[in-house]
Amino acid sequence: xxxxxxxxxxxxxxxxxxxxxxxxxxxxxxxxxxxxxxxxxxxxxxxxxxxxxxxxxxxxxxxxxxxxxxxxxxxxxxxxxxxxxxxxxxxxxxxxxxxxxxxxxxxxxxxx
Amino acid sequence: xxxxxxxxxxxxxxxxxxxxxxxxxxxxxxxxxxxxxxxxxxxxxxxxxxxxxxxxxxxxxxxxxxxxxxxxxxxxxxxxxxxxxxxxxxxxxxxxxxxxxxxxxxxxxxxxxxxx
Numbered sequence: 001x002x003x004x005x006x007x008x009x010x011x012x013x014x015x016x017x018x019x020x021x022x023x024x025x026x027x028x029x030x031x032x033x034x035x036x037x038x039x040x041x042x043x044x045x046x047x048x049x050x051x052x053x054x055x056x057x058x059x060x061x062x063x064x065x066x067x068x069x070x071x072x073x074x075x076x077x078x079x080x081x082x083x084x085x086x087x088x089x090x091x092x093x094x095x096x097x098x099x100x101x102x103x104x105x106x107x108x109x110x111x112x
Numbered sequence: 113x114x115x116x117x118x119x120x121x122x123x124x125x126x127x128x129x130x131x132x133x134x135x136x137x138x139x140x141x142x143x144x145x146x147x148x149x150x151x152x153x154x155x156x157x158x159x160x161x162x163x164x165x166x167x168x169x170x171x172x173x174x175x176x177x178x179x180x181x182x183x184x185x186x187x188x189x190x191x192x193x194x195x196x197x198x199x200x201x202x203x204x205x206x207x208x209x210x211x212x213x214x215x216x217x218x219x220x221x222x223x224x225x226x227x228x
């Protein structure tokens with residue numbers, strides 16, 4: 001599985017858009033990019049997954065360029081409750097039954 | 113609202129004691145994962161099962177850790193004997209095939225283990 005690199009931490013203010021970029025230079029053809037969110041004292045929670053171009057759901061958007069060597073998670077108008085660790089992962093296609101390899105994640109701190 | 117449940121939520125024990133952690137995956141999910149989280153190592157995959165059969169336990173210290181799935185509704189992780197370095201939060205997660213674009217694993221609330 002391709003290794004991912006993302007910033008250790010980011011700061012933001014309420015109402016701002018936050019973009020967290022992840023690099024995955026060794027991504028393979030059949031790899032997907034997945035993002036999870038973890039609040040303190042809770043297990044990680046799936047946010048979004050994509051293969052190429054742009055994916056959007058009710059929580060976030062995921063932008064993946066054509067070479068797929070990086071991806072950007074975009075959180076629109078963050079609030080204090082978005083303070084969490086965000087993990088970028090590369091995984092094989094095949095449902096939710098393949099193992100996840102977590103990196104260090106990005107600690108997003110949202111301030112008033 | 114289907115959820116992964118884990119018991120106990122907190123466990124404090126003394127070095128050398130046996131610890132058993134339990135997980136009930138979401139009904140219908142055929143894959144169960146055990147992860148461990150510490151400040152130093154982050155989230156690590158210990159082992160996982162598919163259709164109750166162990167697929168990969170390479171992340172688990174074999175001499176003291178064991179993982180089983182006695183039936184489709186119960187997964188267990190045992191540590192015997194426990195050591196202070198085992199102190200961590202242990203997460204169970206489950207997933208089902210064929211979710212298409214979501215491909216989501218559902219995590220439980222974790223068991224916070226402290227070994228004195």
